[in-house]
Structure formats: C-alpha cells, structure tokens
Amino acid sequence: MAHADRLPTLAVLRCFEASAKQESFTAAAEELGLTQSAVSRQVKELEEQIGTPLFRREGRGVRLTGAGRALADAVCGDLERLRRTIYHAIAAGTGPQVLAIAAPPTFAARWLVPRLPKFRDLHDGLEMVVYSRSEPFDLYKEQIDVAVHFGGWDWPGAQLSPLCPETLVAVAAPDLITRYGVSKPLDVLDMPLLHLSARTHLWEEFAKSLGHNGLALRQGSHFDQFSLVISAALAGMGAAILPTYLIERELNDGDLIRLADVTTDAVKSYFVATPMGKNLPLAASFTAWLRKQVIQPRMD
Amino acid sequence: MAHADRLPTLAVLRCFEASAKQESFTAAAEELGLTQSAVSRQVKELEEQIGTPLFRREGRGVRLTGAGRALADAVCGDLERLRRTIYHAIAAGTGPQVLAIAAPPTFAARWLVPRLPKFRDLHDGLEMVVYSRSEPFDLYKEQIDVAVHFGGWDWPGAQLSPLCPETLVAVAAPDLITRYGVSKPLDVLDMPLLHLSARTHLWEEFAKSLGHNGLALRQGSHFDQFSLVISAALAGMGAAILPTYLIERELNDGDLIRLADVTTDAVKSYFVATPMGKNLPLAASFTAWLRKQVIQPRMD
DNA sequence: ACTAATCCATTCATTTTATGAATGAATAAA
DNA sequence: TTTATTCATTCATAAAATGAATGGATTAGT
Structure with a gap:
C-alpha cells in the first residue's frame, strides 16, 4: 500500500468534526474560535476530497447526509484517539510508560487515587492518566488500559477479574x-x-x-x-x-x-477490566497489585 | 473535557511517523517527497509540543527514545486508522454504507470476490472494500467489518462462525x-x-x-x-x-x-470473523449470506 | 591524520495554505 | 414586506510549511 496518502488536513477534519456535531457551520466556527467563512471552506474542501457531499444545504442551515454522518462518526472517533495519544505522550513525559486508568468518579477520588502513588513508586518512569468514568465504555476505543468497574460480569470486550464485593x-x-x-x-x-x-x-x-x-x-x-x-x-x-x-x-x-x-441481594461488586486481546504487562501487574490492596477488607 | 485541542498538525505527525519507521530524517524525507530540512523541523516541533525528546541525536543518525517509540506506535496506528476512514468514505461514495472485508488472498480472488456482486445487489447503496490478509490481525484496529479466516477457533477478539470445512x-x-x-x-x-x-x-x-x-x-x-x-x-x-x-x-x-x-486430520476450516462487541447489522447479514453461499458444497 | 561522504540543524527567502472581513444569496420568521 | 439568520464566495492578509543553501558533527576509507 504505497501511501499516496491524500489525507485531509487536520484543520479540515476538525472543522468537519465540529460542524457535524453541531450541524451548523456558524456554531462550529464559534466552537473552534474561527469564522463561519473558514469552516465553510474547510468543509467544502473535505467534500471535494471525498468526492461526495457530506452536508445537505437546506436554505439556511445544513444537515448531514448519510455519507456525512457515517464519516463524522468515524472521524470523531479517530480524532479523539489521536488527542488521547498525544495527551498520554505528554503525560508520560520522558518515560516510555503511561497507564491509562478509568474508574467511577467517587471510587477514583476516595479509594483509588490515594493508593496510586504506591504503585507508581514501584515502577520507574511510570506515569498515570486517570479518567473518571462510570461504566461500560469501549476500552479499546478510549485507549484505557485498566478500568475499575462496579456491577456484574457484564462488560463485553473486557477481560474482567473480580476485585472485591461492595460492603x-x-x-x-x-x-x-x-x-x-x-x-x-x-x-x-x-x-x-x-x-x-x-x-x-x-x-x-x-x-x-x-x-x-x-x-x-x-x-x-x-x-x-x-x-x-x-x-x-x-x-x-x-x-x-x-x-x-x-x-x-x-x-x-x-x-x-x-x-x-x-446486606443487599444484588450481586454487584467491583471488577478490574482490561481490554480483551491486548496484553499489556503493566496492566496485568496493576491489576494484581490492585487486588492485593484490597485484602484487608476493613480497617476499623 | 473542553478541547483546548492542541493537536500537532498532520504534517508534523506524518513526518514523525515516517522518521520513526526509518529512524532517519533523510530517509523519511525521501519517503514523503520532502527535504530533510522540512522533516527535521517538523519533528522538532512535535518534540516541543510533547515536551520530550523523541529521538536521540547520535552524531549522524537519530534513534528513537523510549518515549519516542511508544508515541510512534500509537501515532502510526492512529494515522493508519484515519487513512482507512477516509479511504472507506471515498469508497462509500454517496451511500452511507461500506463493508470492509478481509480474506486470504487466493480465497478472496477465486471464491469470495466473484460472489460479491450478488450481495451488493441486495443492498442499495452498499459499497465494499476488500483487503487480502492472511490471518489473525486486529479487526478493530484495522477497521475490518468481516473477515474470512482459515484455521481453528483461534482468533481472540473475534466472533467466529463456521463457514465450511476445507475439501x-x-x-x-x-x-x-x-x-x-x-x-x-x-x-x-x-x-x-x-x-x-x-x-x-x-x-x-x-x-x-x-x-x-x-x-x-x-x-x-x-x-x-x-x-x-x-x-x-x-x-x-x-x-x-x-x-x-x-x-x-x-x-x-x-x-x-x-x-x-x-482427507486430512487437521481440524482446520473456514470461519467468518467479526469484531467482538461491535454489532454491525450489515456484517451479520453478510455473514449469514456467506454461509448460504456455501450450502452447495460441490457443483461438479 | 586527512579526505570524502553522510546526516542532522539552522537560516532565509519563497510558496502554499488558512484565515478574517466584507459581501451576496437564499431562506425562514415576524 | 422586512428582518434576521445562515451558508457561499471573493479578496487581501497572516500564518505555516517548504526548499535551497550552509554549517557542524560523525563515520568510513585511505
């Protein structure tokens, strides 16, 4: 596959992304801190590169075409990925290692984060990126290495290992x-x-x-x-x-x-979720460490 | 997450991608049809944005740092994704539907492709992108909707359904x-x-x-x-x-x-693989259709 | 040790690209 | 109608990417 690589510019893609989200060039322009003019032309350029109208111009206002919506979905995901990649690289600094962790907000703030420094100290040059997220999302898409999940064995695409029951x-x-x-x-x-x-x-x-x-x-x-x-x-x-x-x-x-x-009869508890298929040793080691942290179920 | 969105330009990323692959700015420049000067500066810009050296300058020649290698892996994947997204959009043309299919080369050429028009005719506005690939790759990463797999039940992250034994x-x-x-x-x-x-x-x-x-x-x-x-x-x-x-x-x-x-005792046969978790109706319908195509095992 | 070749960094002039301001055209609401 | 809104287009300008040229550092060959 010789890269004849006619990738549209980032400017183009970001304009399209915003326009698609808002279904409005003016609104997109505002979101991006640009003028409507700029956005309009960028979108047009993308349409020319793709060879298909992505918006239907309906008097005043624009609406995504089918092709437009499909592309928007894909492009939004791709850009988000790219942003995360860059973000993680910045967080990692000089070390090669970042661990991207997600957990429910309060659990993250009160239980997880206070314990993180200990794990970090065990691994030289390790940095972490923590996201607070409640529940099943796409680990791969969001580039999360380890997620804490509260609920049941119900996370498709994730490798679950039990952490502890909720008390x-x-x-x-x-x-x-x-x-x-x-x-x-x-x-x-x-x-x-x-x-x-x-x-x-x-x-x-x-x-x-x-x-x-x-x-x-x-x-x-x-x-x-x-x-x-x-x-x-x-x-x-x-x-x-x-x-x-x-x-x-x-x-x-x-x-x-x-x-x-x-006591509740609901069979929910905490799990550690890692993306299926991907085999990051650091994630495995973090999982193991997490489970060890929980051995002392009560400290009062 | 207010997008303060300081994404490096695509030019920057592509230069980095190529440089990382080659571990040489001159070679990368050639690959991209640019001058060494351009590449050198783009990479430097990325390093400034990330805030970390990505290459170690070693006299003549450059070598990726740890951070550099990590970022390169991620960025290559992301760009590849983006390319595929754009490529698929171009292929899709005005219709919202593209089905990305992968199959072993000869199987694709001799069995699969000749049958594709029939499926395409059943679905209005459907276009297809066919990749010839032998064996387990990451369906999600490569954005493949359906893959034909020859072998055993050994494709992690894929939903397998048997197609036919090999005769x-x-x-x-x-x-x-x-x-x-x-x-x-x-x-x-x-x-x-x-x-x-x-x-x-x-x-x-x-x-x-x-x-x-x-x-x-x-x-x-x-x-x-x-x-x-x-x-x-x-x-x-x-x-x-x-x-x-x-x-x-x-x-x-x-x-x-x-x-x-x-007769062979190897228990290999053809399967249809779809990405786990993702639930594309078109892929399901294609899978079903494929299996129907195989009901008449011999036509001689 | 000298020479030639290779490769990266830097600078400057130039081209290319993105942008804003202004304006026009189309449409919807009052 | 009139008015306000929104997208399209044009033109002048600002910003960014690039090539050519040059210098410095390193390696290989003699």
Missing part, C-alpha cells in the same frame, strides 16, 4: 445520631435519609431486611454521586447508605458513625 | 495425467509434486493415508500462495493438492482433473 453500611454524622437518639438499627429510619439517585432502593431493601414494611422510604435528599451523599452525611444532613471503601477515613476518624450493616 | 483434492492438468498414465491414486505420487510453502505436509499425509511410506515427498516446486500453485498446476507443472473452493471453475471446465480426494 454497604448505614452511617450518619455523630451529632445527628445524638440528636435523634438512635439506639437500635430500626431507629435509623426516623432520621432524614440521603439517597444516591442511581440506587434509590437501598433504604427500602435495608428496611425490609429488618422487618419494616419499607414504604415511603425514597423521600429525602437525592444526589447523583456518592461524593455528594458523603458530603451531605458529613454535614449532618441525614443518614446514608454508603460503601465502606468510599468512607474509610471518615469511619476511622469518627466523622461518620456506622449504624448498621446493610 | 482438499489432488489434481493435475489433463495432458500431464495422460503423459504419466495415472490410473490409481498412488500413481499420483510419480508425478512432479507442487507444494504450498505453508503446508508442505499435505502430500506426505496423503501418501500415508494410502499406505505409502510418505518419505521424501516434499521435493518439488514450492509456492507461497495457492494462486501460484494453481497456475503451476494449470500449466502442467505437476500435481497439486488444492481446496475445491479455489478451483471450482477449473474442475468444471476440465482444466484440472480430480485425481483423488484427500
């Missing part, structure tokens, strides 16, 4: 507990309850497991991330059900008090 | 047969034998299955592709063991005469 506990700030005079687990339900939007059933399940009817337990404040629930709990806003892994420090320091263990 | 026959050109007066299968071994380099054991296995000692049967002419073996057989150069799928026409027209069936 849930009901907690609250000490002064809140004093105020409500909690003595037995069921008392917890009298306090204001804090919820994670994605898992609103937790309190109900907990209540049921204690013999409570479990009705109307979804009221209370809702948050879309564990970190927010944690902040709220620390602020004494209510009781929360949280994974122990995310509040190790708070439990140790007594900023949050464990009120009851929560 | 081998010993054949020769009619005049050669006359000349050697072949009457029973064992007589075949008296003729000059033609071999496929990758499978030199075929004649020996054949001979053993007939009770012959099977020694010294690897001599004769060797070729690295089935198509060459076929040409040689047609030219009366000797007898060959060939898959029926590759010589359907010749058997029908009597240009090659079937001398004996060959």
Whole structure:
C-alpha cells in the first residue's frame, strides 16, 4: 500500500468534526474560535476530497447526509484517539510508560487515587492518566488500559477479574445520631435519609431486611454521586447508605458513625477490566497489585 | 473535557511517523517527497509540543527514545486508522454504507470476490472494500467489518462462525495425467509434486493415508500462495493438492482433473470473523449470506 | 591524520495554505 | 414586506510549511 496518502488536513477534519456535531457551520466556527467563512471552506474542501457531499444545504442551515454522518462518526472517533495519544505522550513525559486508568468518579477520588502513588513508586518512569468514568465504555476505543468497574460480569470486550464485593453500611454524622437518639438499627429510619439517585432502593431493601414494611422510604435528599451523599452525611444532613471503601477515613476518624450493616441481594461488586486481546504487562501487574490492596477488607 | 485541542498538525505527525519507521530524517524525507530540512523541523516541533525528546541525536543518525517509540506506535496506528476512514468514505461514495472485508488472498480472488456482486445487489447503496490478509490481525484496529479466516477457533477478539470445512483434492492438468498414465491414486505420487510453502505436509499425509511410506515427498516446486500453485498446476507443472473452493471453475471446465480426494486430520476450516462487541447489522447479514453461499458444497 | 561522504540543524527567502472581513444569496420568521 | 439568520464566495492578509543553501558533527576509507 504505497501511501499516496491524500489525507485531509487536520484543520479540515476538525472543522468537519465540529460542524457535524453541531450541524451548523456558524456554531462550529464559534466552537473552534474561527469564522463561519473558514469552516465553510474547510468543509467544502473535505467534500471535494471525498468526492461526495457530506452536508445537505437546506436554505439556511445544513444537515448531514448519510455519507456525512457515517464519516463524522468515524472521524470523531479517530480524532479523539489521536488527542488521547498525544495527551498520554505528554503525560508520560520522558518515560516510555503511561497507564491509562478509568474508574467511577467517587471510587477514583476516595479509594483509588490515594493508593496510586504506591504503585507508581514501584515502577520507574511510570506515569498515570486517570479518567473518571462510570461504566461500560469501549476500552479499546478510549485507549484505557485498566478500568475499575462496579456491577456484574457484564462488560463485553473486557477481560474482567473480580476485585472485591461492595460492603454497604448505614452511617450518619455523630451529632445527628445524638440528636435523634438512635439506639437500635430500626431507629435509623426516623432520621432524614440521603439517597444516591442511581440506587434509590437501598433504604427500602435495608428496611425490609429488618422487618419494616419499607414504604415511603425514597423521600429525602437525592444526589447523583456518592461524593455528594458523603458530603451531605458529613454535614449532618441525614443518614446514608454508603460503601465502606468510599468512607474509610471518615469511619476511622469518627466523622461518620456506622449504624448498621446493610446486606443487599444484588450481586454487584467491583471488577478490574482490561481490554480483551491486548496484553499489556503493566496492566496485568496493576491489576494484581490492585487486588492485593484490597485484602484487608476493613480497617476499623 | 473542553478541547483546548492542541493537536500537532498532520504534517508534523506524518513526518514523525515516517522518521520513526526509518529512524532517519533523510530517509523519511525521501519517503514523503520532502527535504530533510522540512522533516527535521517538523519533528522538532512535535518534540516541543510533547515536551520530550523523541529521538536521540547520535552524531549522524537519530534513534528513537523510549518515549519516542511508544508515541510512534500509537501515532502510526492512529494515522493508519484515519487513512482507512477516509479511504472507506471515498469508497462509500454517496451511500452511507461500506463493508470492509478481509480474506486470504487466493480465497478472496477465486471464491469470495466473484460472489460479491450478488450481495451488493441486495443492498442499495452498499459499497465494499476488500483487503487480502492472511490471518489473525486486529479487526478493530484495522477497521475490518468481516473477515474470512482459515484455521481453528483461534482468533481472540473475534466472533467466529463456521463457514465450511476445507475439501482438499489432488489434481493435475489433463495432458500431464495422460503423459504419466495415472490410473490409481498412488500413481499420483510419480508425478512432479507442487507444494504450498505453508503446508508442505499435505502430500506426505496423503501418501500415508494410502499406505505409502510418505518419505521424501516434499521435493518439488514450492509456492507461497495457492494462486501460484494453481497456475503451476494449470500449466502442467505437476500435481497439486488444492481446496475445491479455489478451483471450482477449473474442475468444471476440465482444466484440472480430480485425481483423488484427500482427507486430512487437521481440524482446520473456514470461519467468518467479526469484531467482538461491535454489532454491525450489515456484517451479520453478510455473514449469514456467506454461509448460504456455501450450502452447495460441490457443483461438479 | 586527512579526505570524502553522510546526516542532522539552522537560516532565509519563497510558496502554499488558512484565515478574517466584507459581501451576496437564499431562506425562514415576524 | 422586512428582518434576521445562515451558508457561499471573493479578496487581501497572516500564518505555516517548504526548499535551497550552509554549517557542524560523525563515520568510513585511505
């Protein structure tokens, strides 16, 4: 394949990418900090190189053609890849090694990242790039070497190895507990309850497991991330059900008090996911190391 | 992720790509049809953007640093991807659909391609890009939608579905047969034998299955592709063991005469491979269609 | 040790390419 | 209509990439 290599310029591709996303040259121009004129001409150039109209000009406004949409999808992916490649190279600095890691936001912030320096110290010249991402995405496309996954064995294209089960506990700030005079687990339900939007059933399940009817337990404040629930709990806003892994420090320091263990029948737990087929030794070593970090399931 | 998007120019990346491949700016310049000067400066620019030396200047000559090699690998892949994307878009023309197909060279030329028009006619606006490739490569990386694979269930990252077993026959050109007066299968071994380099054991296995000692049967002419073996057989150069799928026409027209069936204990056969995880309906439909094409195992 | 050849770095003048500003044409909304 | 919006085009300008020439450093050959 002698590269007669008629690749369109990056300028061209970026203009097309933005235009396709927005289906508007003016908007794309704004996004790119260019004028509409520039974008218009760049897109036209791409159309000439490809030999096919990519947008249908409809009076004012443009719409992607079929060919345009197909190309846009591909090009967006390719550019994103290229950006990541460059980004990783910058992060790697002088060393040849970067490990690209993804994990759910709160898990990353509270459990994973604090432990990373130890791993980094074991490997000379290693740098890391951490992405917070919740759940199944394409490891290959996004160029992630290792991802922490919470859920089941349900990640196609990923090599999963179990990390640890989730251990849930009901907690609250000490002064809140004093105020409500909690003595037995069921008392917890009298306090204001804090919820994670994605898992609103937790309190109900907990209540049921204690013999409570479990009705109307979804009221209370809702948050879309564990970190927010944690902040709220620390602020004494209510009781929360949280994974122990995310509040190790708070439990140790007594900023949050464990009120009851929560058992859930959902068979979800933490996994380490690596891209299938790809065989990066560093990723394997990181996986092994991660699993070792979790041997001491509780430290309180 | 607000794209502060400091992507190096494509010119820069291509210069780096070529330089990395050759570990020489002058050679890279030649490959790209540029001057050494241009390449030198482009590479330098990339090094400045990344913030790390990518080549070690060693007197005359340059050598990739660790970081350089890592980046080169990634960038080569990314550019190749981009090229394919553009290439496929050009091939697709006005229609939104391209199917990228890979198959072993001779199989593609003799069996697959002749049948493709029929499939294409079933799908409006469909175009195809065909690559001849022998054996396990990364479907995702190379952006192949469907690949024909000969071998076993041994393609990681690919969804395999069986197409058909390989049916081998010993054949020769009619005049050669006359000349050697072949009457029973064992007589075949008296003729000059033609071999496929990758499978030199075929004649020996054949001979053993007939009770012959099977020694010294690897001599004769060797070729690295089935198509060459076929040409040689047609030219009366000797007898060959060939898959029926590759010589359907010749058997029908009597240009090659079937001398004996060959049974092999190797459990290899043809498969259709599609990238795991990706779920392209067109690829599925092509797979199904392919398997239907093979229902009539023999047409003679 | 000298010479010739090879290769990379740098500079400067030049060409090529991308861009902005201005303007026109088409369309949709008021 | 009138007005506002949006894309297309043109032209002058700014920015970027390039080639030619040159210098320095290194290796190979004698």
